[in-house]
Amino acid sequence: MPARAHRSDAVANRERIVAAARAALADSNGAAGELSLHLVAKAAGVGQGTLYRHFPSREHLLAEVYRQEMGELAGAVPPLLAEYPPLDALTRWLDRLIEYARVKRGVMAAIEASAWQDLYAGHHGRLDEALTTLLDRGKAAGELRADVDATDVILLLGALSRVPEAEWDARARTLVAVIVDGLRRR
Amino acid sequence: MPARAHRSDAVANRERIVAAARAALADSNGAAGELSLHLVAKAAGVGQGTLYRHFPSREHLLAEVYRQEMGELAGAVPPLLAEYPPLDALTRWLDRLIEYARVKRGVMAAIEASAWQDLYAGHHGRLDEALTTLLDRGKAAGELRADVDATDVILLLGALSRVPEAEWDARARTLVAVIVDGLRRR
DNA sequence: ACCTGAACACCGTTCAAGT
């Protein structure tokens, strides 16, 4: 279905709101609870009512912010699968995730948020889809256990979002190693 | 060091505040963000200032609530270790955790909170201590990998706290199975 | 159609006044 036509000022406002929210989250180290919608509206140069017209709840706004973070990650999967065997592709993709999240804290917040299935399940099917492909290939090759799905992996990866920044380098790799080993077929 | 003497009304107030907070959390399905301190004070029959005297921040109050949830879980470890080999003891303890959390949602919130090391690290050494014992025994027996600590396990178990209630039975066991397999020595 | 911003209800936090 084709996107409906929108007034150009509405489109511009929407973009400025999301940009302001991303900037605010980047400043506050990505803690979603500290996002003041009043301040986002002010920073975007719109009234509060406008913010609410576009995003009827804080979660709707965060969902859009996170959807933008997620694109690059999901897009990295197909080339990896083309070049490496499934388990290698998964390991390399997770290495990339660690490296990406090390500098950009919001990425982990996005992954954690994608676990609240209620609102987000539909929104970024992209990550879910990419992970499902990875897992299916691994299962078909007999390298991964058959009883896990993309949601399980996303839930487990959520552990990374609670690693304090100071311990990131020491702990992130260990956690991912445990998860990957746990996903292996025995 | 012996506990300082407190006025009996202060002790009683503190207990009633914690009890009111636990009751409020039990009602709201354990979502810590929805705990209104105004309402907790009112339910406990104290002024807001009294709540703040005892718990200088929402987190301090939650820490006490969670500390109480944690006791039983940690206490179950020594008997299990006395009766079973390390890996069996770990598996059985996690089974108990799943069963316990199935009916009492606050338990998972408590475990998740214990990952914010800043405030909680000292407070419930009990869970940390119990898990460290379990892991050390397993490492000594050559059954568990040597590069994980109790914090890693707590972080991974945090995945359970984001499993929607409707999916609990189907997903909790799988997640724990993946975690246990990941902790095994290869 | 869409936008604005005052207004409302609520929350965390403080503090002068009490006992």
Next chain:
DNA sequence: ACCTGAACACCGTTCAAGT
């Protein structure tokens, strides 16, 4: 020492009035 509750600043949300 400890407690109370009014008060303050702030936040999410709504809505009448504008363009």
